[in-house]
Amino acid sequence: MAETTAALRALRPDTASRPAGGTRALEEPEATPRRRTSRLGLLMLAPTLLLLGVFFLVPAVLTGIFAFTTMSSATGISGGAYVFTANRLDALAGSGVPPETITELRTERAVVDAAGLAAAAKAGVDERFLADIKATLLGQSFAGPRDFKRALQALPNHPRRIFELKQAMEPFSHAILNTRFATRDQAAAAIRSVAPDIEPAVLDRLLSASYTGWVWTSENFVRLLTQPQTLRLCLNTVFYVAVTLGFSVAISLFLALATFYLPRRTATAFSALWLLPKITPVVLYAILWKWFTWEGGFLPILAGHLGLPAFNYMKGSVPTAWTIVIMVNGFVGASIGMILLTSALRAIPVQQLWASEVDGASRWQQVRRIILPQLKWPILFFTIYQAMSLMSSYEQIWLTTDGGPGNTTDVWALEAFRVALFDYTGNLRYGLGAAMALILVAVGLIVSLLLLRLFNFSDLVEQPRIET
Amino acid sequence: MRSRNFSSWPVVLILVAISLPILVMYAWLVIDSFTDTPPGALLPDEVTLSHWRFLIDPSVTGNVWASTLYTLIFVASVAAVVVSLSATAGYALSRLNLPCRRFFLAGIMVMHAFPAVTLIIGAFLVLQFAGLYNSLAGVIAIKAGMILPLGVWIMKGFYDTVPWEIEMAGVQDGASRFTVWRRLVLPQVWPGIIALSILSGIETWGEYVLPRVLAPTTDFPVLSVFLNEVKVPDSVNYNFNLFKSVGLFYTLPILVLFVFFQNRLMTIFGAGTKG
Numbered sequence: 001m002a003e004t005t006a007a008l009r010a011l012r013p014d015t016a017s018r019p020a021g022g023t024r025a026l027e028e029p030e031a032t033p034r035r036r037t038s039r040l041g042l043l044m045l046a047p048t049l050l051l052l053g054v055f056f057l058v059p060a061v062l063t064g065i066f067a068f069t070t071m072s073s074a075t076g077i078s079g080g081a082y083v084f085t086a087n088r089l090d091a092l093a094g095s096g097v098p099p100e101t102i103t104e105l106r107t108e109r110a111v112v113d114a115a116g117l118a119a120a121a122k123a124g125v126d127e128r129f130l131a132d133i134k135a136t137l138l139g140q141s142f143a144g145p146r147d148f149k150r151a152l153q154a155l156p157n158h159p160r161r162i163f164e165l166k167q168a169m170e171p172f173s174h175a176i177l178n179t180r181f182a183t184r185d186q187a188a189a190a191i192r193s194v195a196p197d198i199e200p201a202v203l204d205r206l207l208s209a210s211y212t213g214w215v216w217t218s219e220n221f222v223r224l225l226t227q228p229q230t231l232r233l234c235l236n237t238v239f240y241v242a243v244t245l246g247f248s249v250a251i252s253l254f255l256a257l258a259t260f261y262l263p264r265r266t267a268t269a270f271s272a273l274w275l276l277p278k279i280t281p282v283v284l285y286a287i288l289w290k291w292f293t294w295e296g297g298f299l300p301i302l303a304g305h306l307g308l309p310a311f312n313y314m315k316g317s318v319p320t321a322w323t324i325v326i327m328v329n330g331f332v333g334a335s336i337g338m339i340l341l342t343s344a345l346r347a348i349p350v351q352q353l354w355a356s357e358v359d360g361a362s363r364w365q366q367v368r369r370i371i372l373p374q375l376k377w378p379i380l381f382f383t384i385y386q387a388m389s390l391m392s393s394y395e396q397i398w399l400t401t402d403g404g405p406g407n408t409t410d411v412w413a414l415e416a417f418r419v420a421l422f423d424y425t426g427n428l429r430y431g432l433g434a435a436m437a438l439i440l441v442a443v444g445l446i447v448s449l450l451l452l453r454l455f456n457f458s459d460l461v462e463q464p465r466i467e468t
Numbered sequence: 469m470r471s472r473n474f475s476s477w478p479v480v481l482i483l484v485a486i487s488l489p490i491l492v493m494y495a496w497l498v499i500d501s502f503t504d505t506p507p508g509a510l511l512p513d514e515v516t517l518s519h520w521r522f523l524i525d526p527s528v529t530g531n532v533w534a535s536t537l538y539t540l541i542f543v544a545s546v547a548a549v550v551v552s553l554s555a556t557a558g559y560a561l562s563r564l565n566l567p568c569r570r571f572f573l574a575g576i577m578v579m580h581a582f583p584a585v586t587l588i589i590g591a592f593l594v595l596q597f598a599g600l601y602n603s604l605a606g607v608i609a610i611k612a613g614m615i616l617p618l619g620v621w622i623m624k625g626f627y628d629t630v631p632w633e634i635e636m637a638g639v640q641d642g643a644s645r646f647t648v649w650r651r652l653v654l655p656q657v658w659p660g661i662i663a664l665s666i667l668s669g670i671e672t673w674g675e676y677v678l679p680r681v682l683a684p685t686t687d688f689p690v691l692s693v694f695l696n697e698v699k700v701p702d703s704v705n706y707n708f709n710l711f712k713s714v715g716l717f718y719t720l721p722i723l724v725l726f727v728f729f730q731n732r733l734m735t736i737f738g739a740g741t742k743g
Contacts, residue, residue, distance in 0.1 A: 040645050041564030045572070048557035048620060051549070055613035056579060059590025066593065077593055251486060258479050266476070270483055272730055273490055279722055279733065281674030283692045284715040288493040291500075291708045298492060301510055331490065339734050385581075392583030395677055399696070413585045420589045421681050430589060437586035444583055 067221075067435040071214040073428040080213020081180045082187035084206075089177070092209055097202055104195045105206075108175035110148035111141040119171035128157040129168060145169065184211075220435035237412040240325065241390045247330035249383055252337025253375075257367060259338075260345050271338065278335035286399035289328050290314065314401055318408045321401050325409050328396050337382050344378035345371065384451050391447075392440055398422075413440060501713035519713040529698045529714065534688040539673065542604060542611075542690055546672040547665050549612040550619045554664060555657070558623025559649055563635070573624075579617040587614065588681060595682055602683050611678055615668045622667075626660030627653065666729065670722055691718045 071077060084105055093102045117134055121127070132155040142148035148169060152158055159165050176194060181187035187207055191198060198206075208215075224230050255274055259267040277285060291297045293313040300310040313320040348371060356366050394414035397403065403410035403418075420433020484491075501519050503512030522528040561572060591610045592601070600606030630653055638648035676692040689697065695714050698707075726733060 036565065037567055038560075038564035038645070041560040041566045044556035044560040044564070045566065048553045048616060051553060051609070051613055052579065052616055055591065055594070055609045056587065056616070059587050059594050059610075060582065061590070062593055063586050063590035066590070077596060254482070254486075258483055262476055262479065262483075266480060268730075270487065271734065272726075273487055273494075275726070275730070275733060276490060276494060279670055279674075279726060281676070281692055281695075281719055281722070283674075283676050283696045284719050287695070287708075287711050287715055288497060291496070291712070292489065292493055296507070297708070298496065298510065301508060304508070305510070327489070342734070388581060388583075392585055394585060399676075413583070417585050417588070421592060430593065434586075434589050437583070437589055440583050441586050444581065448578070448581055 063434045063437055064441075066431055067438040068216055068218060069214045069431045070217050070219065071429075071431040071434075073426070073430070075212060075214040077214075077430070080211055081182055082184065082207060082210045083178065083180050083212055084176055084210045085178060088209055092206065095205075097205060101195050101198060101202065101206075105176045105191070107143060107194070108145050108173060108177065109141060109143055109194065110145065110169065110172045111174050112137040112139065112172055114138075116172040120168060123167065123171055125168045125171075126157065126159060126164075129155065129159060132157050133168075145173070148172070214431065217431075220432045223432065224435060224439070232407075233410060233412050233415055236408075236410060237391065239322075240329075240409075240411050241387055243322075244326050244329045244333060244390055245383060245387055247326055248333030248337050248386060249379065251330065251334040252341055252382070253379065255334060255338040256341035256345055257371070259342065261363065271342065274335055274338050276335075277331040278339075282395050283399060285332075286328070286396060289324065289400055293320075293324055315404050318405060321405060321409050325397055325401055328400055329390065329393065332396070333386050333390070337386065340382050341375065341378055344375055348374050380454065381451075384447060384454070388444055388447050388451075392444065412436065416440065497712050497716060500709050501716050504709070519709045520717075522710065522714060523717070529710070530694065531688065532691075532694065532714070532717070535691050535694040538604065538686075538688045539691040542608060542675075542679070543669050543672045545608045546612050546615065547668045549608070550615050550668045551661055551664055553612075553616060554619030554623040555654070555661060557620045559627050559653065561620065562624045562627035563653075564645070576617045576620055580621065584614065584677075588677065591678075592682060602685060604679075604683060604686060607678050607683050610682060611672055611675060615671060619664050619668065622664055623657065623660055626657040630656045663732070666725060666733070670725065673722060694718075 086106075089102055089105060093099060112133060117130060117138075120130055120133075133152070136155065137151060140151075142151065149165065152165060152169065159168065174190075174193065176190050179190070181190060184207055187210065188203060191203060191206060255270070259271045262270070280288075293299050295310070295312045295316075299313060304310040311317070314324050315321060352370055353366055356370055361369070392413045394411065394417050397409060397411060397414050398417070401409045403414055416433050416436035418433075419429050419436060421428060423429070499512060502515060502517065504514040504516050504518075505512040522532055526532070560566060561569060566572070588610075595601040595606040595610070598606070600609065634652050634656065635648050638652045639645070643651070674692065675690075676696065679686075679690045680693050680696075688694075695711070695718050698711055698714050
């Protein structure tokens with residue numbers, strides 16, 4: 001294939017395409033193995049590799065890693081602590097932890113010891129009061145804050161104000177409930193101090209349950225496999241990609257052919273018009289579609305004048321919402337397809353068309369027998385490429401229907417984005433979102449491999465070149 | 469001959485029919501920003517400049533000029549990074565002898581096809597670690613990283629077409645490879661540099677998700693975020709006229725490029741096929 005050789009040329013520096021001429025001798029050194037690495041080349045490549053490494057590869061790899069964690073905005077990204085909240089203890093009580101242990105963990109006991117006294121002195125508690133405590137209560141422990149408070153109030157120098165009393169109580173408190181322990185050992189020691197004969201298995205369970213940071217897990221994937229919402233998302237995505245693809249391929253093919261045959265001026269006007277969806281900023285494009293289809297917008301008013309049902313087409317019903325999602329994305333796709341197919345059309349030797357005209361072929365016969373067979377590969381390339389980008393596209397849907405009404409027009413990429421970065425409840429589940437994104441990458445890789453098999457890496461290489 | 473008498477009007481008719489949504493949307497984009505339309509009517513009945521008051525009165529939707537400046541900085545920085553890195557890396561990959569060249573090229577291809585949604589989740593966390601979250605610098609770095617694979621690819625394509633004889637002549641005359649690149653080759657690829665600047669400029673000008681997610685509360689939002697958050701006091705409904713004036717203002721630079729470089733844009737975007 002001519003294209004293959006052109007692309008192979010593109011991949012070898014010394015045989016890079018150049019005006020045909022008698023310099024073939026220059027290609028020879030390519031075969032000799034004694035070429036040295038160009039230091040200038042490394043130097044010129046280094047900044048690019050650095051930027052791509054830090055801001056492209058690292059994020060991509062991190063996404064892969066985070067897919068196997070429970071990371072979310074609740075766990076934070078850098079690590080966590082061990083905290084027993086009332087809710088967690090309630091949940092634990094139902095899962096085989098002995099109720100006595102739970103009760104022990106809940107009790108807020110107070111122990112008067114040297115460490116507590118030192119901490120209280122540091123906290124600025126009245127010295128005479130502290131001396132009282134040391135004299136009468138040292139070594140005692142109290143089962144609850146109420147007992148401790150009563151004991152303190154019995155002392156001669158106790159503060160009158162309840163606030164100060166509370167402040168004095170704090171250093172002696174040995175509560176586990178709602179206290180943050182920075183490390184696992186600290187948390188374990190604290191639990192042992194209230195429940196010395198706790199079984200190691202139970203202790204382990206308690207510690208894992210109380211950890212607030214992220215942990216390694218494969219739960220994300222299990223969850224995606226088991227929850228019924230996944231099937232819905234998959235079906236939506238397949239439907240969206242298939243229909244949008246069909247729509248944009250059909251329109252772009254028609255546009256390319258029509259502008260090829262029409263008089264130059266008309267053709268330019270239409271191809272310019274169809275370039276607009278691609279170059280318009282996505283936010284403005286979405287707003288224009290909103291105006292076009294929302295209540296009080298163009299289409300509903302027009303429908304109202306014509307006596308047709310007028311409502312918010314974008315969010316009012318499922319069929320209209322899908323139609324709009326497909327058109328919004330399909331127009332952009334058609335824009336890209338028109339550009340690609342037009343340049344492919346121009347590459348067809350025009351003599352073939354002249355020859356067919358001499359033989360009396362009609363336009364339809366020309367399209368059917370000469371043009372379409374030669375456009376087969378560009379169309380296939382565009383289809384697969386567009387399938388890949390549609391699969392991972394979400395911006396347009398996010399800004400128009402936002403997956404609504406309900407989540408009927410929700411697709412995989414949009415859900416991944418929302419789960420990880422834009423959840424309305426405020427809890428961003430990075431881990432789950434990353435898992436969803438990872439699946440997207442996996443599917444994308446399979447499609448790319450297919451693309452490479454079909455086109456040969458080298459052919460693909462040729463595609464995105466600008467001719468000037 | 470049949471084809472000579474081929475009548476084009478049915479084709480034009482179909483073309484007009486499928487282009488109607490675009491025609492209507494863009495015609496009314498301009499019309500509505502200068503006129504008022506009574507509720508329930510399709511055609512305006514009054515010409516007004518009141519929808520453009522946001523340009524001089526920050527109380528309408530906020531400070532649009534500061535946002536414009538921010539957007540310009542954003543776009544210019546991304547374009548500068550992308551163009552300078554692509555111009556050097558593209559040359560290295562096209563002309564200089566490097567180990568694993570094929571590997572780099574294949575890697576750049578894969579990067580270009582990599583789903584952006586996957587990247588943005590990781591980017592969010594990387595910027596948080598690096599302390600660049602919620603800053604324009606972080607968004608610039610990520611956006612430049614996203615365009616760079618395509619940029620390197622395009623520039624490599626341009627270098628590939630420069631005749632080797634130019635370089636040979638330079639080297640014969642005793643110039644170093646760097647001087648040859650700087651003085652002889654670079655002037656040959658100006659069209660590529662301009663094309664890449666325009667491409668990355670348009671891409672960045674329209675970017676919405678990255679600034680919205682990676683820098684949600686900077687002092688001034690970039691124009692895309694600004695436009696999406698246009699709020700009209702004492703109104704629950706969308707004021708589409710205001711939206712359209714801000715939108716038209718926002719997209720004006722692109723429309724200007726579009727008018728001047730219309731034919732070029734086709735080829736430029738043929739290179740940047742990313743949905």
